[in-house]
Amino acid sequence: MRSSRSSPLRDRTVVVTGAARGLGAGLVREVARRGARPALVGHEKDLMDELAARLPVPALAVEADVTDLGTLERAAREVRRCLGPPSVVIANAGVAEGGPFAATDPADWRRVVDTNLTGSAQTARVFLPDLRATAGYYLQIASLASLGAAPLMSAYCASKAGAEAFAHALRAEVAGHGVAVGIAYLNWTDTDMIRDADRHAVLRELRGHMPAPARRVYPVEEVAARIVRGLEKRRTAVYAPPWLRLVQPVRAALPPLVLRLARRDLARLEAEGALVPTGLLGAGGEADHAARRQAR
Secondary structure: OOOOOOOOOOOOEEEEEOOOOHHHHHHHHHHHHOOOEEEEEEOOHHHHHHHHHHOOOOOEEEEOOOOOHHHHHHHHHHHHHHHOOOOEEEEOOOOOOOOOHHHOOHHHHHHHHHHHHHHHHHHHHHHHHHHHHHOOEEEEEOOHHHHOOOOOOHHHHHHHHHHHHHHHHHHHHHHHHOOEEEEEEEOOEOOHHHHHHOOOHHHHHHHHOOOHHHHOOEOHHHHHHHHHHHHHOOOOEEEEOHHHHHHHHHHHHHHHHHHHHHHHHHHHHHHOOOOOOOOOOHHHHHHHHHHHHHHO
């Protein structure tokens, strides 16, 4: 691993959204090991404060909902005041839910899209002045779901495909200002969200029917380290695990393959009563619900 002395992140401010737990917390720890000053943005301020206090570098935890532009703007001002203008912004905040589209709660479905897509765009919006000033780097956390949509996860797939398209469009717009934009494509990662997904038959079956490499769950630390190595090099695309890059050339072939498998398996799952909506997944999903209840 590159030492903090040699890392280009040393003494830079790095913003991570969705930083309280899971991959966000892993990214915070990883950039801190390289000497960056992390700004933790998200729900669950107590968890972010605890994480920030354990880091070996100056850090800041700011509570903000990425779907609320006003709270994000306040967070951006606080980051600038306390840590300086960010050189890197990682749009990581995300939620997920599963189940047949027609049976899912419309509010949960929309919340997934609002958080994963609109929230990422608003994160870019509030920090773009900083990235232009620092010739910085914006990293969009995407997914295998950006490359190939799967049944029973329509909101998540739509949001992640949209986030990928947004990042491509943004890259072309800001390149002339010296700002680089990357996309991180991830597979299943060992977070609260994925562990909760495995408790639900509808998503456990989905993962179980994927090819062996695609259904493996990868440790947060391994995924975070690979992402940050790509970040240090300002990559336009980062793949964690590396084999995901092989999906890019064949992504057009995925929809008919998924359709053939779905026709075979979904009727059986429906007959077994397994196609039950999950609601927002994991402790992060519950924290999102709690924050919205408190805001009302």
